[in-house]
Amino acid sequence: xxxxxxxxxxxxxxxxxxxxxxxxxxxxxxxxxxxxxxxxxxxxxxxxxxxxxxxxxxxxxxxxxxxxxxxxxxxxxxxxxxxxxxxxxxxxxxxxxxxxxxxxxxxxxxxxxxxxxxxxxxxxxxxxxxxxxxxxxxxxxxxxxxxxxxxxxxxxxxxxxxxxxxxxxxxxxxxxxxxxxxxxxxxxxxx
Numbered sequence: 001x002x003x004x005x006x007x008x009x010x011x012x013x014x015x016x017x018x019x020x021x022x023x024x025x026x027x028x029x030x031x032x033x034x035x036x037x038x039x040x041x042x043x044x045x046x047x048x049x050x051x052x053x054x055x056x057x058x059x060x061x062x063x064x065x066x067x068x069x070x071x072x073x074x075x076x077x078x079x080x081x082x083x084x085x086x087x088x089x090x091x092x093x094x095x096x097x098x099x100x101x102x103x104x105x106x107x108x109x110x111x112x113x114x115x116x117x118x119x120x121x122x123x124x125x126x127x128x129x130x131x132x133x134x135x136x137x138x139x140x141x142x143x144x145x146x147x148x149x150x151x152x153x154x155x156x157x158x159x160x161x162x163x164x165x166x167x168x169x170x171x172x173x174x175x176x177x178x179x180x181x182x183x184x185x186x187x188x189x190x191x
Contacts (some may be wrong), residue, residue, distance in 0.1 A: 044165070046171035050178075051084065051118065052077045055177040056125060060134075060147050068134040070154050071113070071127050072161070074174045078118040086116040086126075086165055093164040094128060097173070101159055108132070110161055128161050128174065 056073040063069050078084050086092055094111055095104040113127040132154055137146045160176040 030040070043063045046169055048171040048173065050078070050080050050170055051172045052079060053172055055160075056177060058151060062136055063131060065136055066133060067131055068136075068150070069129050069131050070151065071129040072174070074128065074161075074177070075123050075125050076116070076118055076126055076172065078120055078121045081120050083120050084118045084168075084170075086112065086118075086163065088112045088115045089094050091165065093166065093169040095162050095164070097159040097162055097176075099159040102159065104162060112163070 053074045053076050056075050058073065059071045061069045061071060064172050088111070092112060093106075095106050096108055096110060097103075098105055108130040110130045113129055116124055116126050118124045132150075134150050137143050155176060158176055161174040163172040163174065164170075165172070
């Protein structure tokens with residue numbers, strides 16, 4: 001067998017080809033194993049971290065002698081650098097979050113009372129309400145106790161509400177803080 005003597009330039013060419021092959025192989029492996037490549041973005045996922053909400057209060061209003069409106073006040077905080085709008089219409093779905101199994105329900109027919117504008121990096125108060133039958137006490141002496149018990153019963157199965165803005169594909173969790181209502185309903189009248 002005859003030995004072939006390689007020149008400097010031939011050896012350099014072989015080293016460059018080998019090094020280039022190794023670089024391309026590493027780059028290809030990196031791209032194939034990267035998280036962006038292995039997990040395709042879910043285009044159906046709801047954006048749930050743009051708007052934060054906190055419970056601000058609750059009010060019972062007389063609609064007529066046999067019915068009441070229960071209004072829930074929430075403060076919404078826009079954590080983004082863009083203004084956000086919630087239009088009170090067919091593109092907005094409001095549902096109750098049930099305490100028992102955290103499932104969603106539209107049984108009480110909750111709704112957003114007005115359209116909402118939340119400026120970037122700001123807070124806005126909203127009102128979610130629904131109507132329930134409630135015979136208002138004839139005597140003003142028992143109105144406060146009756147309303148407290150009615151309010152506590154109305155929310156005992158609720159964990160909160162959820163807004164689904166179908167236009168922007170945004171989900172906003174509205175957590176309830178009803179425990180104080182239940183405690184107040186059980187207090188004796190003179191406290």
